[in-house]
Amino acid sequence: MKKVGIIMGSDSDLPIIRKATDMLTQLEIPFEVHIYSAHRTPDQARDFARNARENGFGVLIAAAGMAAHLAGAIAANTTLPVIGIPCKSAALDGMDALLSTVMMPSGIPVATVAINGGANAALLAAQMIAIEDQGLAEKLNAKRAADAQAVLNKDAALQAEFH
Numbered sequence: 001m002k003k004v005g006i007i008m009g010s011d012s013d014l015p016i017i018r019k020a021t022d023m024l025t026q027l028e029i030p031f032e033v034h035i036y037s038a039h040r041t042p043d044q045a046r047d048f049a050r051n052a053r054e055n056g057f058g059v060l061i062a063a064a065g066m067a068a069h070l071a072g073a074i075a076a077n078t079t080l081p082v083i084g085i086p087c088k089s090a091a092l093d094g095m096d097a098l099l100s101t102v103m104m105p106s107g108i109p110v111a112t113v114a115i116n117g118g119a120n121a122a123l124l125a126a127q128m129i130a131i132e133d134q135g136l137a138e139k140l141n142a143k144r145a146a147d148a149q150a151v152l153n154k155d156a157a158l159q160a161e162f163h
């Protein structure tokens, strides 16, 4: 199975990244995690992206806050699919990172998930890998069904309490 590469701009993004690593672990998808910043360590970020395909990665996830150029900078250096996670910072509630990540120019796409959307980034990466992996596709279908059942159980509990 192809690996998922996860890059964050700073270790301060780690709580968001843990939501992604927990999901990938649950789905038994191999991954690597790195701190490479588009601004502070641009050479390492570029080299990781340029070598990612030959190093066995199938999808990359890039998380950053503030002037969040990381996902775009990674996408500029690979044709692997790149999923961007805008991380919320103190000043602008994550709107800065959301716009910096999502507003890519034509030709260099970044699939941007919600602000702090670590779990969905991992699920989207899993769905991409599952295009060619039937076993993983079945796991994702089972997870959807279990998640739906959990909501139905909550509704049943609500009905029992109020009616």
Ligand code: RP5
Pocket: 008, 009, 010, 011, 012, 013, 037, 063, 064, 065, 066, 067, 087, 089
């Ligand atoms: C971004 O700046 C990082 O992704 C992080 O979200 C934000 C703040 O970084 P630190 O100052 O906490 O290292 O590059």
